[in-house]
Amino acid sequence: MVDESALRAFLADALGEPTGTDADASGESTDADASGESTDADAFAVERHREGHSNETLFVTYGDRELVVRRPPPGETAETAHDVLREYRVTDALVDTPVPVPVPVAACEDPAVIGSDFYVMERTRGTVIRDAEPERFATPAHRRRLGEETVDTLAAIHGVDPAAVGLAEFGRPEGFTRRQVNRWAGQFQWAFETTMAEREVPEIFEATEWLTDNVPEAHPTTLVHGDFKLDNLMFAPGTPPELVGVFDWELSTLGDPRTDLGWLLSFWRDPDDPEPAVPELGTTFTEREGYPTRRELVARWEDATGFTYEHDRFYRALAVYKLAALGEMFFRRHLEGNGDDELYPLMRDRVPAMAERCLRIVDGDEPL
Structure with missing residues (x-):
């Protein structure tokens, strides 16, 4: 996995401290999520996504935000393979085009943080078709x-x-x-x-x-x-x-x-x-x-x-x-x-x- 405390510190620097509050239609803050239940502004959790066989994908809960971290697999890799920062650059460029992409929010070139380069994007919800027809x-x-x-x-x-x-x-x-x-x-x-x-x-x-x-x-x-x-x-x-x-x-x-x-x-x-x-x-x-x-x-x-x-x-x-x-x-x-x-x-x-x-x-x- 990753050094979760280091990842959380990076996210705090890049995105600000996590929050569990949202603004209602009048602009006032509430402490409830869309279901009406209270949210934990300090919520932080990291889960490895088990699908896929190349770059590693980590699901991150950060306050009321759902994020995804992409990083290379462990171990030595062939030259130019697993360039996650390239992913960040191209998806950032495509956000306002007809091509649907997840919204990238931050990138890190310092391998000292979690052991490799990585980037962070907003999580998109839906169905990825892998083995069977929905x-x-x-x-x-x-x-x-x-x-x-x-x-x-x-x-x-x-x-x-x-x-x-x-x-x-x-x-x-x-x-x-x-x-x-x-x-x-x-x-x-x-x-x-x-x-x-x-x-x-x-x-x-x-x-x-x-x-x-x-x-x-x-x-x-x-x-x-x-x-x-x-x-x-x-x-x-x-x-x-x-x-x-x-x-x-x-x-x-x-x-x-x-x-x-x-x-x-x-x-x-x-x-x-x-x-x-x-x-x-x-x-x-x-x-x-x-x-x-x-x-x-x-x-x-x-x-x-x-x-x-x-x-x-x-x-x-x-x-x-x-x-x-x-x-x-x-x-x-x-x-x-x-x-x-x-x-x-x-x-x-x-x-x-x-x-x-x-x-x-x-x-x-x-x-x-």
């Missing part, structure tokens, strides 16, 4: 709307004017896609320093060679999220589905929007798809009646952005390759004893399965 969305009309909300929000990200929100220098778009291949090949190299003593994954080297040889020569340039998929999105309570939050911006930059779309498509399942390579990280419910197919998602994205989705095999293969690299990094941390996530040891077998899937996409055996 019952309230289980109709063909709501399923279609969920898919449309998802791809429309991705198009909204790609429609942001970076210069207008202070992100003109947020990345190096030229050569972005080739650097993606090189970067994730480097993540494999970092992980393999430890994991190859346990088992080898020769298919990764074949996939690396194909991706390196097939990088598209040109691509559009937009803000990209870097990890856009259902379990990084939040939907409001009730129906119809309304997307109210996009999370996990640590990989965001200026680059090729087709990498975002390829990533989303690699998780989105159509009827008759083969069994998922990593059941723990995938869902099958988008196969059900009503959900848009991958081709329908592509068509809607193209209509909304004005871009065309070319080189599909490359972008979906790159997506699976990146996921496999993340898995191999997880496996290294497991072998080194850094992290207690139950998913990490499963990567011994799941990464080879993802490498095989990557090659099936390359060979055209898993078409769009």
Whole structure:
């Protein structure tokens, strides 16, 4: 966990002392929350969020405020991975755009406070879809709307004017896609320093060679999220589905929007798809009646952005390759004893399965 007293002191410096009072309609203070019960101005509690497998998420009660702290996982990480301060910068820039993001409130670059950089944001309430379809969305009309909300929000990200929100220098778009291949090949190299003593994954080297040889020569340039998929999105309570939050911006930059779309498509399942390579990280419910197919998602994205989705095999293969690299990094941390996530040891077998899937996409055996 964290040094809670140090975190509380930071929050007091950044946000002021916690309060349990609110102003009523006349502007006078009360000591009641929305339910009419009294609130404790000194309330402070920290709870680790158990979902997710990368950056750590902590829920913090601070007086009458509900906050979230994001920090990197424990242990050594590959260079540039888990950049939570990057998340803070981009979400702060997007608050007043059509892209729904949680409101960031403070950031800390001093690792002496809780052992790492971190940032704090307001907590957003709703449903993050991880394993199962919410019952309230289980109709063909709501399923279609969920898919449309998802791809429309991705198009909204790609429609942001970076210069207008202070992100003109947020990345190096030229050569972005080739650097993606090189970067994730480097993540494999970092992980393999430890994991190859346990088992080898020769298919990764074949996939690396194909991706390196097939990088598209040109691509559009937009803000990209870097990890856009259902379990990084939040939907409001009730129906119809309304997307109210996009999370996990640590990989965001200026680059090729087709990498975002390829990533989303690699998780989105159509009827008759083969069994998922990593059941723990995938869902099958988008196969059900009503959900848009991958081709329908592509068509809607193209209509909304004005871009065309070319080189599909490359972008979906790159997506699976990146996921496999993340898995191999997880496996290294497991072998080194850094992290207690139950998913990490499963990567011994799941990464080879993802490498095989990557090659099936390359060979055209898993078409769009």
